[in-house]
Amino acid sequence: MPTGIRDVGSYLPGPPVPATFFFTEEELASPIASNPLFKAPATRHHVNGERAAEMIAAAARPMFERLGTEPAGSVDLLITNVMLPDHPITGSGAETADLLGCRPRWIIDLHNGGCASFGYMLKLADTMIASGAARTALLCNVQNGAGQFFAQPKVRKSPYAAVAGDGCGVAYLSAGGGSELLGASVIHAPEYARDLGLTGTRKYWAPGTEELMVSFPQDKLGDIIARGNRLVPEAVTDVCKQIGVATEDIDVLITNQPNKMFLANWRQALGVPEERHIDSFEEFGNLYTAGVPVTFDRALRAGAVSDGDLVVFAGFAHAGDMASAAAVRWCG
Incomplete structure (x- = not known):
């Protein structure tokens, strides 16, 4: 059976953060700030104490509600990609499963992939579903470095800092259903x-x-x-x-x-x-x-x-x- 995307969801923490959090109006008008590589967006969001697993749960629960199902018993394969894992040893996958109340057959904390990880995770999930190792998969992508990393007092004056934002996206896949991959x-x-x-x-x-x-x-x-x-x-x-x-x-x-x-x-x-x-x-x-x-x-x-x-x-x-x-x- 072909793998299909059943639905997706997202979560953005806190209120929008303006560019003036990083620079004054005069600094934002400087030549370096106008460089297309570093030009700051009007707004972005920053985490404020949320753990990665909590962000995933906030994105996933409304999605499962729309689908009319509960995560428990509905997730065979759970894959996470988190920029800054809250626990550098165990990762965020097990904590995510616990928060959602599911017990996947497979929990994979995919640390590599970065901005290319969503397509990579789709291919990995499709391979496992095609092999019969899983019938459903929950893919979870968390960016949580803007409010924790780029907001440091000195780092936030770097031209890279104002470009970053925080958020979480999830996708639910299944064999033989949804939009075909x-x-x-x-x-x-x-x-x-x-x-x-x-x-x-x-x-x-x-x-x-x-x-x-x-x-x-x-x-x-x-x-x-x-x-x-x-x-x-x-x-x-x-x-x-x-x-x-x-x-x-x-x-x-x-x-x-x-x-x-x-x-x-x-x-x-x-x-x-x-x-x-x-x-x-x-x-x-x-x-x-x-x-x-x-x-x-x-x-x-x-x-x-x-x-x-x-x-x-x-x-x-x-x-x-x-x-x-x-x-x-x-x-x-």
């Missing part, structure tokens, strides 16, 4: 994994007061931008070839939301009109791992996706060590 593509480029790291002189687990920050080597920034421009169209083109359509035939394109520059470059490379490429950046900022499912859920609720639409999800992760794309024929 037509194909998926995952690209690995492990040679680029070390091009993203933490600044600072101490290990992240070591005691100290130094604020750590995610950063890219400045001398590789041009290469990283080029990878990002290339990888998403490459993954989307691959999945379109799998299912025998041209990229121009995509009805709705849902990508991660790093900045306006990447969004414009991707749709231009793929021949997808702007109105068919959903843009949530100005409202939610860069939601990293949660960007694709949250953007899709909001597009559904806004009526931007119709029955019969060919929907393609895509993203690239970190400094370009992974990219993914997946296609579904949406049937509401």
Whole structure:
């Protein structure tokens, strides 16, 4: 039986946070702040004490209510991808299952994948469902680094900080039901994994007061931008070839939301009109791992996706060590 997406859900913590939380009006008008890579969205959301599992439960419960089912007994496979796991050893999967009252056969805390994780998780879940190892799956993407990491007093003055937002997106899959998953593509480029790291002189687990920050080597920034421009169209083109359509035939394109520059470059490379490429950046900022499912859920609720639409999800992760794309024929 083909794997299908039954429904999706999302959760955004707290009230919207304005760009002035990070910079003054004068700083926001500076040349660096106007750079397309760093231009701050109007608003974003920040976690305020929520655990990742609590964010997942807040996104998933309304979805299960719409489906008329309870999580207990309805989730064979639970996959989480959390930017900052509340417990670095056990991850968030078991806590999520406990909060939702389910006992999956499989709990996978998928730490890699980043902004490409949604397509990666779709392919993994499809593989397991096709093998008969599971019949249903709950995919959970949590970005919780903006309010905990990028909001640090010194870090929040970095040009990267104001771009990030927090949120959670979930998707429920089953065998033989929902909107059929037509194909998926995952690209690995492990040679680029070390091009993203933490600044600072101490290990992240070591005691100290130094604020750590995610950063890219400045001398590789041009290469990283080029990878990002290339990888998403490459993954989307691959999945379109799998299912025998041209990229121009995509009805709705849902990508991660790093900045306006990447969004414009991707749709231009793929021949997808702007109105068919959903843009949530100005409202939610860069939601990293949660960007694709949250953007899709909001597009559904806004009526931007119709029955019969060919929907393609895509993203690239970190400094370009992974990219993914997946296609579904949406049937509401």
